[in-house]
Amino acid sequence: MNQSKSVRAILADDERLMREQLRSRLMEVWPELEIVAEAKNGIEAVELVRQHRPELVFLDIRMPGLTGVDAARQIAQLPEDDDWLVPEIVFITAYDQYAVEAFEQGVADYVLKPAERERLLVTVDRIKKRLALKQADGEAADESSAARASAPLQQLLHKLSSQLNPGGAPKYLQWIQATVGQAIQMIPVEDVLFFISDEKYTRVQTARVEALIRKPIKELVDELDPALFWQIHRSTLVNARAIDGITRDFRGRQMVGVKGVTEKLEVSRSYTQLFKGM
Known part of the structure; x- marks a missing residue:
């Protein structure tokens, strides 16, 4: 990622008022952020990421057509090149405690509905640090950032799916x-x-x-x-x-x-x- 390039983001939430509220809060805490597109569902989100190649995507977990978790799976599999890497993911969720525990251990972040300024500031700070690590492209990371980035996004999605869909441990191929x-x-x-x-x-x-x-x-x-x-x-x-x-x-x-x-x-x-x- 070029240092002179602004950070571009896509918002995906099936509730228009939630998109507007999050956009407004982001303008307050991160005025430099460029929101290039908005999606009403997961299918639109994946296509918009393919088109715009943003550095950051906000995904509502519960969306029609394709959930935020499933959209994140598809986004994580999009082809990369020298100018673009898979974007940072921030999940928008009304769930707390159990789901949040999964986020805290992973490589994506979260925003609780409705987005509150103080919690959003924490999220933005984490995102900026992770983007800086990507920018460094192999430079040594500080301990806390490295710990958050120590597991691939797909591993977080497995954990998140089991948290949001209780009913026993997932059955893996044998x-x-x-x-x-x-x-x-x-x-x-x-x-x-x-x-x-x-x-x-x-x-x-x-x-x-x-x-x-x-x-x-x-x-x-x-x-x-x-x-x-x-x-x-x-x-x-x-x-x-x-x-x-x-x-x-x-x-x-x-x-x-x-x-x-x-x-x-x-x-x-x-x-x-x-x-x-x-």
């Missing part, structure tokens, strides 16, 4: 049905070292076999235990227990070494904070 040569094989999920997707297939790599499935990474992210599989790139999930070490290549990119294989896995810029301090 087996992968994959093609190995001409045969179909059932592979225990815990044996998988990593998943890598291309345009048509996802490669499933274990210590003994290499297999193919048609399920994309964006679906696997929702079906695998986030404590076991870490997303390190929009096309890569790695078994945390199989990580052997982190190095940098000649271009300065973080590369993950995996036990039992010589292949290195690239860490995209959105996920470099996962390995701070390692």
Whole structure:
């Protein structure tokens, strides 16, 4: 992100009065912020992010068509480039306590309805710090900021979904049905070292076999235990227990070494904070 570029934001809430109230409060506490568009639902929000490529998105958790949590999942999977990274997410919510506990542990922030000036000031301060870390692009972070950025957005979304939809722990995939040569094989999920997707297939790599499935990474992210599989790139999930070490290549990119294989896995810029301090 260019230092001279202003921070641009998108507001998404199905209640017009709530959008107006939040916009008004933001003008008070962050007058430099540029609100480039507003959405009435999650589907519009994803499309507006695709069009405008903002640095910040405010998402109401409960919206018709596509919830804020589901919209955030799709936004987190949008392709990045040298000029744009996945935006910071702030959830707008009427829920407190349980949901807020999930936010406090994650890499996104929250605003309680209706937005109050003092709490919004705290949110804005956190956002500015996280944006500064992105701007530094690999520079050392202070301890508190690094702690908040230590888990990818997708892991927060898993926690948030379970908080907002009580009824037991989520059921994660235990087996992968994959093609190995001409045969179909059932592979225990815990044996998988990593998943890598291309345009048509996802490669499933274990210590003994290499297999193919048609399920994309964006679906696997929702079906695998986030404590076991870490997303390190929009096309890569790695078994945390199989990580052997982190190095940098000649271009300065973080590369993950995996036990039992010589292949290195690239860490995209959105996920470099996962390995701070390692």
